Amino acid sequence: MTAQRNRDTAPELALRRALHALGFRYRVDLPIPGMPRRRADVTFTRWRTAAFV
Template sequence: MKANRGRDTKPELALRSAVHALGLRYRVDQRPIPRLRRRADLVFATAKVAVFSDGCYWHGCPDHHRPSKKNSEFWSEKIQTNQARDRETNRILIDEGWIAIRVWEHEAPGPAAERIAKVVRARSG
């Protein structure tokens, strides 16, 4: 478990690089809302856009998640808890006027960055 990074993962770094290349600037690993005890991977405070780079295993990707064969009950519950927290985070952000964008680790960084840029620019305009 120590080897699993909380930030600066390869997919997250690739996404940040692609977003930066499009000319967008952002905060890294920050709480979008101070009272919210959750951090977004990229935060565009002015546009009120929070981006989360979700790992396929940890967040239960419908395309790539494969249940663990060892200690499966524990891991199944862990993934379900993560998914519930993600839904709650999205709801809280929406209630506060934010948009939450979730990018799966398997998504190509370029198209994901374009999707993020479109939303940020529309809300900054």
């Protein structure tokens, strides 16, 4: 299981590059309150929205 990447995978990086180019600001690998052992890939804190890739 250590060979599986938890973050910075190719699809995730492509999504982050596109979002940044469009001017969106986000947090990466943010823990989700109330859900232990779960982290959102991309989180828009301003809109309280999470994206999982």
